Amino acid sequence: MLSTKFSGEVIRRNKHLGLHEYKFLLKAIVSSGIGEQTYAPQMVFDGREACPTYEDGILEMEEFFHDSIDKVLKRNKISPSEIDVLVVNISMLACMPSLAARIINYYKMREDIKVYNITGMGCSASLISINAIQSVFKNEKNKVALMVTSESLSPNWYTGNDRSMILANCLFRSGGCAILLTNKLSLKNKAMFKLKQLVRVHHGAKDESYDSCVQREDNQGNIGFHLDKTLPKAATRALVDNLKQIAPLILPIRELLRYAIAIFMKKMNWGSTKGGPKPMINFKTGVDHICLHTGGKAVIDGVGANLNLSEYDLEPARMTLHRFGNTSASSLWYVLGYMEAKKRLKKGDKVLMLSFGAGFKCNSCLWEVLRDLDNGNVWKDCIDNYPPNTLVNPFLEKFGWLHDEDPDTFTVPDDYVIP
Numbered sequence: 310m311l312s313t314k315f316s317g318e319v320i321r322r323n324k325h326l327g328l329h330e331y332k333f334l335l336k337a338i339v340s341s342g343i344g345e346q347t348y349a350p351q352m353v354f355d356g357r358e359a360c361p362t363y364e365d366g367i368l369e370m371e372e373f374f375h376d377s378i379d380k381v382l383k384r385n386k387i388s389p390s391e392i393d394v395l396v397v398n399i400s401m402l403a404c405m406p407s408l409a410a411r412i413i414n415y416y417k418m419r420e421d422i423k424v425y426n427i428t429g430m431g432c433s434a435s436l437i438s439i440n441a442i443q444s445v446f447k448n449e450k451n452k453v454a455l456m457v458t459s460e461s462l463s464p465n466w467y468t469g470n471d472r473s474m475i476l477a478n479c480l481f482r483s484g485g486c487a488i489l490l491t492n493k494l495s496l497k498n499k500a501m502f503k504l505k506q507l508v509r510v511h512h513g514a515k516d517e518s519y520d521s522c523v524q525r526e527d528n529q530g531n532i533g534f535h536l537d538k539t540l541p542k543a544a545t546r547a548l549v550d551n552l553k554q555i556a557p558l559i560l561p562i563r564e565l566l567r568y569a570i571a572i573f574m575k576k577m578n579w580g581s582t583k584g585g586p587k588p589m590i591n592f593k594t595g596v597d598h599i600c601l602h603t604g605g606k607a608v609i610d611g612v613g614a615n616l617n618l619s620e621y622d623l624e625p626a627r628m629t630l631h632r633f634g635n636t637s638a639s640s641l642w643y644v645l646g647y648m649e650a651k652k653r654l655k656k657g658d659k660v661l662m663l664s665f666g667a668g669f670k671c672n673s674c675l676w677e678v679l680r681d682l683d684n685g686n687v688w689k690d691c692i693d694n695y696p697p698n699t700l701v702n703p704f705l706e707k708f709g710w711l712h713d714e715d716p717d718t719f720t721v722p723d724d725y726v727i728p
Contacts, residue, residue, distance in 0.1 A: 396442055462483055510672070545611065564590065
């Protein structure tokens with residue numbers, strides 16, 4: 310776990326940073342919504358984030374694979390030989406043999422298994438993987454699929470001083486999820502959710518959207534993940550286009566008609582003054598829960614404002630960001646796990662998932678809850694502590710003194726001990 314004290318030590322180890330970068334990082338982490346119990350890869354604790362090895366990335370993934378896949382197969386009494394489709398999405402680690410092949414080898418899966426190893430799709434990769442499995446299921450019956458989603462931070466920890474790239478170190482954390490999907494009727498009673506709709510939008514043709522989040526080298530040759538100022542605008546555009554497509558598929562006709570009439574009246578300037586509030590469609594008329602990607606506090610706030618969501622609706626995403634950080638494509642499942650652990654999910658409920666990813670993409674899907682859910686999951690050891698009384702992290706308390714330092718005289722002694 311990355312405590313405040315240890316995070317300060319990691320930052321101090323980066324010799325490319327000065328007072329201006331320290332102040333920037335302090336402001337970013339204080340307002341990030343991330344707590345003190347998020348996870349980082351082993352090489353950070355070994356002090357090797359500036360020189361990770363190829364093996365670091367592989368070991369990080371294999372440790373997660375073996376733990377999560379073992380648990381999901383055991384809980385559902387499914388043998389590795391029963392898996393017909395395997396989809397693995399890890400965006401920023403490519404190896405040969407592939408990570409999917411490593412899983413097949415470790416679990417000795419069948420020779421005729423259909424395999425998809427997806428990279429480079431970013432935080433929206435989970436729903437892309439679901440879509441790939443959905444396509445297989447449309448053509449083949451009585452199949453069982455295993456989807457594995459995570460991110461390898463070991464080879465991607467940024468050690469430079471570009472502000473647009475050190476932000477990623479503040480947000481991204483280790484985590485992952487393994488999920489079983491099936492179209493076997495004999496397994497229907499074990500199922501937790503049923504997929505009802507899935508919509509994908511890709512704005513890669515728009516240069517501004519394409520360039521909004523990119524893996525690249527900085528001026529000193531350090532590889533990192535660049536988050537551009539245009540990212541909020543790109544996310545909003547993609548979200549709007551996605552919602553335009555999925556809304557008619559999941560909302561009742563009465564809400565669609567109400568919204569259409571409100572828009573018409575607004576355009577005709579009837580019943581309201583010019584320049585009044587823009588009509589908003591109410592997604593809660595067809596959806597009981599919003600499962601939102603934990604892309605950061607600004608992302609959660611922005612989607613909440615655009616969809617007019619309550620703090621109750623946003624709580625699962627905020628608490629996931631606080632406890633686990635942004636775990637890339639797997640973050641959606643931590644949010645869903647929070648809802649389950651809080652016993653919010655009841656039979657017949659509808660859950661709308663929304664995710665964003667580099668490219669730029671916005672993907673969404675609708676799940677129907679098939680039974681009341683209250684199983685123990687990754688939240689079981691801490692769910693009673695959430696939501697906490699405050700989401701304020703202790704970084705400002707420990708490092709607020711940086712604001713009083715003079716850039717011309719500031720130095721950090723090598724023997725400085727972080728309180």
